[in-house]
Amino acid sequence: MGRTSDARERILTAAKTLLLSRGYSALGVAEICKAAGVPKGSFYYFFASKEELALAVIDEHWTEQRAAWTRALAGAGGADEGGVMDGDGGVRPLRGLRRLYESTAAELREGQRNCGTVTGCLLGNLALEMSTGTAAVRERLREIFDEQVVLVEETVAEARGRGEVTVADAHEAARALVAQLEGQVLFAKLYDDVGRLDVLWPNSLALLGTRTSAGSE
Amino acid sequence: MGRTSDARERILTAAKTLLLSRGYSALGVAEICKAAGVPKGSFYYFFASKEELALAVIDEHWTEQRAAWTRALAGAGGADEGGVMDGDGGVRPLRGLRRLYESTAAELREGQRNCGTVTGCLLGNLALEMSTGTAAVRERLREIFDEQVVLVEETVAEARGRGEVTVADAHEAARALVAQLEGQVLFAKLYDDVGRLDVLWPNSLALLGTRTSAGSE
Structure with missing residues (x-):
């Protein structure tokens, strides 16, 4: 489970940087996953939505x-x-x-x-x-x-x-x-x-x- | 050309309301045209871009x-x-x-x-x-x-x-x-x-x- 909780942190860190630079509306889940280096399925394992x-x-x-x-x-x-x-x-x-x-x-x-x-x-x-x-x-x-x-x-x-x-x-x-x-x-x-x-x-x-x-x- | 300049005003008015309520990034040209009641071609006649x-x-x-x-x-x-x-x-x-x-x-x-x-x-x-x-x-x-x-x-x-x-x-x-x-x-x-x-x-x-x-x- 070490890798899994690491993925959550990576998503949060990437999302914070992207939210600061680009705002919320312009941001897509795919982009966040790409920046975090995690598959989309991993995103929805941790978060129900953007x-x-x-x-x-x-x-x-x-x-x-x-x-x-x-x-x-x-x-x-x-x-x-x-x-x-x-x-x-x-x-x-x-x-x-x-x-x-x-x-x-x-x-x-x-x-x-x-x-x-x-x-x-x-x-x-x-x-x-x-x-x-x-x-x-x-x-x-x-x-x-x-x-x-x-x-x-x-x-x-x-x-x-x-x-x-x-x-x-x-x-x-x-x-x-x-x-x-x-x-x-x-x-x-x-x-x-x-x-x-x-x-x-x-x-x-x-x-x-x-x-x-x-x-x- | 009276109708044309009316269309420009309608686009500006609709865009201002939408920008205030939803911001820039989340807004699409199609949505602005719909709210203004003008065809998309009309938009690009007046404005090169969003x-x-x-x-x-x-x-x-x-x-x-x-x-x-x-x-x-x-x-x-x-x-x-x-x-x-x-x-x-x-x-x-x-x-x-x-x-x-x-x-x-x-x-x-x-x-x-x-x-x-x-x-x-x-x-x-x-x-x-x-x-x-x-x-x-x-x-x-x-x-x-x-x-x-x-x-x-x-x-x-x-x-x-x-x-x-x-x-x-x-x-x-x-x-x-x-x-x-x-x-x-x-x-x-x-x-x-x-x-x-x-x-x-x-x-x-x-x-x-x-x-x-x-x-x-």
Whole structure:
């Protein structure tokens, strides 16, 4: 059974790359199987349909991404977080937000090196392509973005509790930050320029109403 | 030739609706012709390819949208702008920005009534679907979003000239506002909820660093 589970992983990996570069609608099961190097029968052994495969890719992607978000926001790294500048004067919860943006940019840069262009956000791409399409995928994407908002909201609420930001509604603020992230990733993709994400941090300080001078760092 | 030019318009109208609801990749010329009620030969009389049609739809859409953006931002309506609240204390250039958000929400609501769901932003949808695809469409979309940023930048620069906002870089600020708009429209589409746009105005005040209390209106 070792070979069989390897085939499932290969299908998921190939499908994720193809979904990122070409989207869902344009993609056929035959093409996925060819890229994965598995026979079509093998595909239908694991997945009832292309939709079921897409849901599996989304879930696997979010499992990894959630771990990365949690790591960045919680700041498990403590004081030694490498390239992260310390210019924000010890505002610890907000530093998590900054780490999140930096890890997002790093991930996009890695994708750019591998694929030749910025492929953007798998979930955002699918959200725009499919939200008027299949209900199951739309529902799953809604749940995931809700989770993203909750993760960011915890950081914002913590910063507010410490009096470091003045924003009134942590939930709305978290939604704004996630929407800003998606919007800038869209433009990073369109202009093939990860540098578009550089403004996320100063803009977030402005959006949150930091006590220090916002947007000037 | 009256019938012929009518056919071109019908193709463009049908294509725009289908592009909004189903995207580019999933769409075939036959389907567009069927929806437009024109024979396939008629299609190829006007358009060399689906790509050329997409470019024509994009151009027609942006011509209309640019007029709406210019109208909203310039505030040709003067003092009598109907539903626009006056709570921002006579900050005239910024009121243009607010009108822009309100007209965007109104347009999405109209689309929701007609299509049953929020279909989002045609340009943003295509940007995510196609920016790793055809170069011609990607180039055109880049030009259009650049124009959007310039339009918003003029408003921001004017507000800054009057000392009404404190943001340092009007160009970066305009990019942030357009990215925020695209991000929130993405979520309006995904959650089928135009109300997602309500935060654009207070968030913009925070991003721009207004002299009045930001984010609380």
